[in-house]
Amino acid sequence: MRSSSRAGAEAGGTIGFGFGSGGPPVIVLYPLIPWIGVMAAGYAFGAVYRLAPGERRRWLLRHGVALTIAFVVLRAVNLYGDPDRWSVQKSGIMTVLSFLDTTKYPPSLIFLLMTLGPALIFLALFDRVRPTGLARAMITFGRVPMFFYLLQWPVAHGAAILVSVVAGKPYAHLFGSPLGSAPPGPDAGFNLGVVYLVWIGGTLLLYPLCRWYANLKARRRDWWLSYL
Numbered sequence: 001m002r003s004s005s006r007a008g009a010e011a012g013g014t015i016g017f018g019f020g021s022g023g024p025p026v027i028v029l030y031p032l033i034p035w036i037g038v039m040a041a042g043y044a045f046g047a048v049y050r051l052a053p054g055e056r057r058r059w060l061l062r063h064g065v066a067l068t069i070a071f072v073v074l075r076a077v078n079l080y081g082d083p084d085r086w087s088v089q090k091s092g093i094m095t096v097l098s099f100l101d102t103t104k105y106p107p108s109l110i111f112l113l114m115t116l117g118p119a120l121i122f123l124a125l126f127d128r129v130r131p132t133g134l135a136r137a138m139i140t141f142g143r144v145p146m147f148f149y150l151l152q153w154p155v156a157h158g159a160a161i162l163v164s165v166v167a168g169k170p171y172a173h174l175f176g177s178p179l180g181s182a183p184p185g186p187d188a189g190f191n192l193g194v195v196y197l198v199w200i201g202g203t204l205l206l207y208p209l210c211r212w213y214a215n216l217k218a219r220r221r222d223w224w225l226s227y228l
Contacts, residue, residue: 159202
């Protein structure tokens with residue numbers, strides 16, 4: 001997914017800019033305003049799970065299919081819904097990737113249709129499945145999404161530094177602000193195989209903490225627990 005900015009530098013959706021000539025940099029780590037509508041819809045979405053199971057599944061499937069179709073139509077028209085248009089590439093797979101390469105920072109209409117539509121379809125299809133094994137573990141993360149989201153930042157960053165040190169790769173670019181850090185350099189980073197292994201390791205590391213916090217939320221009713 002693409003990040004979009006008209007001022008300053010970007011790094012993974014981070015937008016930087018200064019006030020006046022030579023002014024101090026301001027770093028926006030996450031564009032809050034466009035996501036407020038999505039967050040509000042998420043809170044309202046809880047009412048759907050008060051419906052009877054059959055009615056709930058029909059609601060999820062109907063709206064999921066509608067959003068997904070809207071994504072395909074709007075993206076195919078290539079005139080509205082995302083600041084960047086897709087184009088025919090040198091291969092079919094590259095053309096598909098161009099079609100799916102929508103703007104996440106800030107989220108475009110097409111990005112939201114592309115992600116929320118299939119998510120609703122997924123919920124409808126798996127509504128009858130009784131969670132066992134791996135599914136139970138995944139539900140644990142879903143019970144504490146903000147807790148997991150906040151923890152994964154330092155864990156992912158720390159893992160990147162640790163793996164770079166062990167492999168003898170440069171890691172200076174991993175320190176400092178996105179606007180002031182050193183450039184990565186040609187030898188920095190790893191292939192996708194290593195990235196996936198580190199990601200799995202980090203997720204396994206966070207699981208016990210998330211499970212502990214999920215059990216804490218189940219035992220207590222402090223108002224602030226529902227927000228973390």
